[in-house]
Amino acid sequence: MSVIVQYFVIITHIIIIASAFKISSKSDDISTEIVQTDNKTQPQQIHLSLGDNPTQMVATWSTMSPTDTIVRYGVGQLVTVHMGTMTNFSNGVNHDQYIHSAIMDQLTPNTSYIYQVGSGNPNEMSKIYNFTTTPIGNNWSPRFCVYGDLGFINPQSYSRILSDVNKGMYDMIIHVGDFAYDLDSNFGDMGDKFMRLMEPIAARLPYMTSPGNHENAGNFSNYKNRFRMPNNDNQNMFYSYNVGPIHFISISTEYYFYVNYGLMQLLNQYKWLAEELKTANLPENRAKQPWIIVLGHRPLYCTNSDGNDCGIAADWLRYGVPFIHLLGIEDLLYLNGVDLAIWAHEHTYERMWPVYQEKVVNSSTPGQPYFNPKATVHIVSGSAGCQEDHDEFPQVEKDYSAFHSTDYGYSRMTVYNSTHLYFEQVSDDQKGKIIDQIWLIKTKHGSFLND
Ligand SMILES: [Fe+2]
Incomplete structure (x- = not known):
């Protein structure tokens, strides 16, 4: 980190504390840059995270235009379909993106699954990925x-x-x-x-x-x-x-x-x-x-x-x-x-x-x-x-x-x-x-x- 940034941090701290804990907030950045993308309803930036319990896995992805949010998953076959949620997120007035998140649940421990995300339209679905759920309990070696x-x-x-x-x-x-x-x-x-x-x-x-x-x-x-x-x-x-x-x-x-x-x-x-x-x-x-x-x-x-x-x-x-x-x-x-x-x-x-x-x-x-x-x-x-x-x-x-x-x-x-x-x-x-x-x-x- 640069000295300037360090000074900024220190000064900011002093100002805040000196102002008797006055609490401020700042809205999200707004800008006017236009970002060109193709296939704006095609899912991209797909990633997984753990859910609230071991039987869940959460898939999150983005589209550049609003569309439906669906995850298909199963063991060997995409037999289960869940709807998810979509959030509009902006890094600028002309760079809206739509962040989708869907929960795969009732998963069997220690089992390989396949899944696919998208809008449900066959032309707007991702490639098929796979993941393996963790064993249940604490008697395993992560x-x-x-x-x-x-x-x-x-x-x-x-x-x-x-x-x-x-x-x-x-x-x-x-x-x-x-x-x-x-x-x-x-x-x-x-x-x-x-x-x-x-x-x-x-x-x-x-x-x-x-x-x-x-x-x-x-x-x-x-x-x-x-x-x-x-x-x-x-x-x-x-x-x-x-x-x-x-x-x-x-x-x-x-x-x-x-x-x-x-x-x-x-x-x-x-x-x-x-x-x-x-x-x-x-x-x-x-x-x-x-x-x-x-x-x-x-x-x-x-x-x-x-x-x-x-x-x-x-x-x-x-x-x-x-x-x-x-x-x-x-x-x-x-x-x-x-x-x-x-x-x-x-x-x-x-x-x-x-x-x-x-x-x-x-x-x-x-x-x-x-x-x-x-x-x-x-x-x-x-x-x-x-x-x-x-x-x-x-x-x-x-x-x-x-x-x-x-x-x-x-x-x-x-x-x-x-x-x-x-x-x-x-x-x-x-x-x-x-x-x-x-x-x-x-x-x-x-x-x-x-x-
Ligand atoms: Fe850092």
Whole structure:
């Protein structure tokens, strides 16, 4: 991030806080660019996401003219037909698009389905895609591709991720913010191109998302409209869901920096996050989903020499907003025993030692820092590829940084069971070489307070 942007963030914060929490709002961006498209009722930008429960999968797509919303699906045959909903979304008065979403439900676990979306008119239906539902319950080993900061220009890791998907290596894709660079650029044309690029991946696997700073235009209007995350009372900005033995919590770190859109959404998220972590720690819930993993865009911990990202900005996220030092995230993670936090934003990969309040917290087992660690493990995976440069690391390293790389790449994670989580980093620069790997082993999950 540039110094100018950092100054903007700081000044915005000061103005907002000095004005005694005056809350403002901003309507979606309006422009007058005309975007020409052919086949305006042909479905495009098709992607999947998890539904509100394991028997659902949600298909989302766009057309450039209004039309009906239908999904056909089934096992081997397109025998079930569901109507969906259509939303008009505008990046400009002459660039309306129509975002369709339809739920496939009553799905059988661990089963391959085929599906097709469109208006119902044979000339306006998509190609037939397939996906596989997850097993039910928590006794299976979900596999994830995880990354942030993937643009339409220079999406270096894209081909390798697609190749992995073609090999059936993942159950899900997790993209922790910064899409397309940017979804709203050229009046949404960049977002359309990016979502078309992603279709061969995202139409076959749930594509789970978190908001980043590059989505900030129009109070994150492109992000809010283009995706459909589960349990979506907050327009995809913060939500949670279960996958096997994992309880995922996705948050907006951007609420801490784009307070020009109102401070109340930050307050709402903080209150929700505290309650969400409390509920996830109820014995009956943590027994089923022992792993709690928090996903968000900007890191609480990183060591890049990238403006104030790993300094003041990380401080705000850890300890709270300036001056009043409230709404910090780190104590919530620590008190509620969040096992792993995955961030992006820095265009690099970095793994931390278990850390709390900027101090490495040693394991009780010498030589095994990730065996029953006594604090949350933070990993930054923001090197998927975009037109912006890598972020560099300083000569003098922080002691909580365990490993870092400026190679383009992405992460793979498999949660084998209630005790063993495997995480590795793929270097695209080094033709798929695994440049980092850890086993995070927890024989007990829960608050770190009494460890
Ligand atoms: Fe970012």
